[in-house]
Amino acid sequence: MDRLYVFKDRLFLTLTVLASIITVSIVIAIFVVLLLASLDAIKHFGVFHFIFSQTWSPHRHIFGGASSIYGTVMTTIIALFFAVPTSLGIAVFVTQICPKSLKGIFSYSVELLATIPSIIYGMWGLFSLAPVMRNYIEPALQRLFLPIPGLKVLFEGTPLGIDLLTSGLVLSIMIIPFIASIARDNFELTPKEFSESAYAMGATKWEVIKDVIMPYSKVGLLGGIIIATGRALGETMAVAFVLGNDHSIHLSLIESSTTIAVTLANEFTEADSALYVSSLFYLAFILLFLSFFLLSVAKFLVKKGVKRHG
Amino acid sequence: MDRVRKRKLINKIALGLSVFAAFLGLFWLVFIIVSVLSKGFSAINWSLFFKDPAPPGFSGGGLRSAFVGQGIITIVASLIGIPIGIMGGTFLAEYGRNFKFSRLVSDIADIMVSLPSIVVGTFVYSIMVRPMGHFSGYAGAFALAIIMIPTILRTTEEMLNLVPWELREAAFALGAPYYKVIKDVVYRSAAAGLFTGVLLGVARVATETAPLLFTSFNNPFFTVNPNQSMPSLTVTIYQYAMGPYEEWHRLAWAASFVIVVTVLLLSIAGRFIINRRFSKR
Amino acid sequence: MVKIDDDIRELRIRIAKMASISIDMIEKASEGLFSRKSELFDDVIKTDNLVDEIDNDIDKTVVKICAIRHPEAGDLRFILSCVKANVAIERVADNAVNIAEWGLKINKYPQLKPYIDLPKMRDIATEMVKDAVDSFLDRDVDKSREIIEKDEIVDNLEIQVIRELMTYIVEDAHNIKTALRLLYVARAYERIADQATNVAELAIFTATGEVVKHRRIKE
């Protein structure tokens, strides 16, 4: 009887170890395989040059990643610019303001945004949002900002609705639920006694949020924002529809652009030369590296936050 | 008292802004859902589910092949991903608890959860599609499995960690061997959480597009053989939406409608399970 | 249900037992004296060991209850009163022994005088002890007050006995030894009644928490 127990226990243990090893191997394999696949391009273009060269010309077999990287970074920044304050506002509203009965519905609605597949964001962006941007919002922004000298460069060009701004907006809507729910969880993690004791000292609601709840959750929040940043960086489908796929760098937010992910999605299956493919892999590797780096930082921060609050 | 009035004013403004933000969020949700539902619902009919795509430009036809393909890819991915994810998560939370290795696995899985899915696509492309020389449903399923594993693994680990350690000790103290402790006590306690984790993991990969673009690719024809390129709903939507034909757009909206409704139902189910579990505790 | 109730029951039983033994002792000692049956005295003197034992037990139980059960309010008053009741009842038994010891010597000589007031003292004192312990255990305030009143009767009887004995001594100086011994016996009854009064006072304290004004010292 007991021997059987021991045997079964061993067997079960072995299976679980195996599963873990597989998981780690996959990650290592991804790094190794992508690196190997991009070796050609790395040899050809080097690191510095590839990152800073704007030229992406399959015909001339010259590949520079700068435009894709720029688009990636810009869309992400725009997304964060919209998403962070909105998400915090949502979290504050859900945890501190709205009546209990509405709380569930509200936070659930926001979470629903997160469950909608990115391809649908893309489609919606293309068919529903882009026209609105093109016809109303972007002209309005131009009217507002073009007269201001410093901001002029950001809003030049013909509003098409297929541009950095729209992409950023779509991305931001995608990551809002993510940041908002992390913020909400963190806000809710703040024990009731803490906020109550600030109220008990005569603080207003906003002072309680600002002085107690926000600082209490700041590490977790930061981690959440970074993870969301990673999401935005690597997002493909939501952006692919509304960015215009233009391999050149424009300062203006209402110009087309591309991101690493979009470039991969659009060109991978069509790449005809080995160098082309390798360059695409190179881009993929850069994206992998970027997000890996960001997520590691986030992980570290979240861990620190957890330690702090026990 | 002037100061108090100022504080109260600031309070009002700040709170007002956050109410605005909340309604902005709600606005987007409504905007998206209404768009999808209104445009998609009108395109729903029987042939959507029972007919294969008509040739480009022709009207009629449906997405039967894409539904089936999607189904097959998702099922194969689940068959690979769920066991590995759950077993791996079990290792991290149970046997491997004291090993540095398991903390490494856990961290890596955590990071893997948010790796860009398109990168996974390129990875599978280079290890499966390129060597085999053609796109295949298996490659797509494998890519999805890779995306699924860390999600399930991490939720499994988390759910198992939520089971109070004393509960295990109580079982040990009765003389139970570890695998029985896990099976009888830990899994059971975490059952609802595990199930939700799996559900969400599957739902998540079932809606992925990017990793399928160059793994299972697409196929205008009906097939149940995963060893060749296989259509899937998401990739089909991508192609149709990007395409020039009005009919394609209609089908893309219809497919989106189906996906959104499915996802909504799944997430409601998941929430229901979690609610029941936590209201009991 | 409550553990402390068991312990309190134990205490009550001990107090009751000690009281009944002490009363027996008084009666036996008195019987020995009044009926001149000296053989009874030995018994009384021996029984005192038993009283000492119970006395010890009660004190130990009180310490234990306080250490382990942390009594409060009524329980606490009762338990602390037990310490004092214990002292009082132990003194009752001691006085019974004293009577027996004097009795041994008195009975060796011819009876000095018919015992009239002493038996009365015995009766009242015994009854007081019995009633006092009962009312202590029952927390009976009214009865306790009655008992306290009775103390004066015993005091007066003692004075009467003393006067009478003095006349005997004056009459014949040879009576002096026996007369003095009877004097001490009377005193013993008076002390017994006093202790009964003490117990009655404890009963009132236990029941109400009110400390009854210390009786004024009597002549």
Add this chain to the structure above:
Amino acid sequence: MVKIDDDIRELRIRIAKMASISIDMIEKASEGLFSRKSELFDDVIKTDNLVDEIDNDIDKTVVKICAIRHPEAGDLRFILSCVKANVAIERVADNAVNIAEWGLKINKYPQLKPYIDLPKMRDIATEMVKDAVDSFLDRDVDKSREIIEKDEIVDNLEIQVIRELMTYIVEDAHNIKTALRLLYVARAYERIADQATNVAELAIFTATGEVVKHRRIKE
């Protein structure tokens, strides 16, 4: 630091104060008797009220400590012993009052005899009380044992006094009243010594938890 220490200090101070008042009472009463200064007695009788008050305070404090601090072990033994020590010292004061009351009457008549043994009894009994209370408060076991030994001396002195007084009575029956009163005075000293012994026994219990064998009843 520990709250119970404050309460215990309070108890100690009260016990010490009560003891010193009682000792004063003995000395004043004795002085009044031996030097025939009747004016002192009144003082003694009045002071008894003060003793009663402290007695009440001590009991209340004990109840309070038990209710609020839940003493354990040594603290507990000390506090419960205080209840008994309190009874004993209160009895010492009572006996002093008794001496004063008898003294009032004795001093109304010519001095029957030179006081020789009674002052000795006074000296020893007073010292015993003082030492007993000291050793109780200091938990001094050795000193306590010494005190318990001394009780016999007082007992023997009492017997001596009784014998002597009997000769006076036999000599002249008119002496009887005063002689009897002196007899009661001697008895009072003996009781005081007894109470001191009780306190000494409590000292041993407090210090060691050991219950000293009940003294055998004396003749």
Add this chain to the structure above:
Amino acid sequence: MNQVLLSVKDLNFFYGETQILHNIDLDIYKNRTTALIGPSGCGKTTFLRCFNRMHDLYRNNRYEGEILYKGENILKVKDLIELRSKIGMVFQRPTPFPMSIFDNVAYGLKLKGVKDKKKIRERVEKALVGAALWDEVKDKLYSPALDLSGGQQQRMVIARALAVEPDIILFDEPTSALDPIATSKIEELLSNLKKITTILIVTHNMQQAARVSDFTAFIYKGHLIEFEETEKLFTNPKEELTERYITGRFG
């Protein structure tokens, strides 16, 4: 000698439809410690939280009756911010804000608009001394409050309440999350605090109530059963119910 600071008159309290407190009449004496005891769920916390109108943070709560304080009815006061700066509160678990120790203790002063740095410093020091924490933290005033031990945090929270010199501090089971040693420190602190302020404390632990309080109120099912000097209540309660509760003959 016992001067009334707050006077509760016929207080009723409702969570929605359910009445939790029934006709409570009680006086809180100045510079005295008043303890609230009673079985779990009897309404002690609910009662305590009426004094600083904490219930107003949530919906559907309703007060009836009055709590008189300097001639005003607390339950009708409009300016809660003002009220709460007069009535401090300390919770079961320590609630250090995520800032430095100094900023924590100074928080109430800053809310009140005290700007003078020197004055703030003085008051912070005084409060920390009053909470018997100064010696332990004087060298690390600017390190995060979260780094303190549980017992220290609780004393810091008390200092924070003290800093604004409140007329009364409400304590809701302030030691039930602490270990015995930290608990006895807080208890000692409580006995000293009443020199400078008035204390109303809820405690689960009857012995604690006995140790720290001058007056004790026994609440049962939302009714005030008995209110007495602590010593009296624990040695000789008037009510049968109180007696049964404190002698452990309940339930």
Add this chain to the structure above:
Amino acid sequence: MNQVLLSVKDLNFFYGETQILHNIDLDIYKNRTTALIGPSGCGKTTFLRCFNRMHDLYRNNRYEGEILYKGENILKVKDLIELRSKIGMVFQRPTPFPMSIFDNVAYGLKLKGVKDKKKIRERVEKALVGAALWDEVKDKLYSPALDLSGGQQQRMVIARALAVEPDIILFDEPTSALDPIATSKIEELLSNLKKITTILIVTHNMQQAARVSDFTAFIYKGHLIEFEETEKLFTNPKEELTERYITGRFG
């Protein structure tokens, strides 16, 4: 009259390099309740967990010395499964398994390979009766154990331990997560249990130790300071240190 069931001889215990228990010698008497008391962190739990070798679940733990039990040294036993079915354990928080009440109580029997349905039923009933829970649950044996109240859960856990008829049950602060009423029920149960088994209990609450135990061991910094009959220990401890601890003069 007091028969030795387990005999601890010169026990030392190490977490990695740090020694937690030092040279402990102690006898556990059959059908008696032995309480372990001592300040937080003194090693009570560590000591308790030596008896069923719970420490073997974690790495780097080392025992020295012996715990004799029926002529065998527990610390050297190979078959832990067998050992643990002889030595039950109850934890601080109730640990109901996510199964029905019946299955919970039967779990140990099933592990032991008891198959006979009738016998299992009998034993489950007996155990539930022994744990003073039968009347409360006999009509809902098959409903989930998680639906019971905290106090009931704890009694069910005790029944689960009783079902395998262990020679001794180890309790680690079994009431510290319960409310006072549930606590007093468990305490009452403990006083009855010793008729059928032997109990070793860790408690933070000295008063609880006083109430429920026959023997008490006082542990301080991993050393056994005093082991005595409970009554003796609480009224007249031999050691100065014990006296200081039980009179609250510590730290």
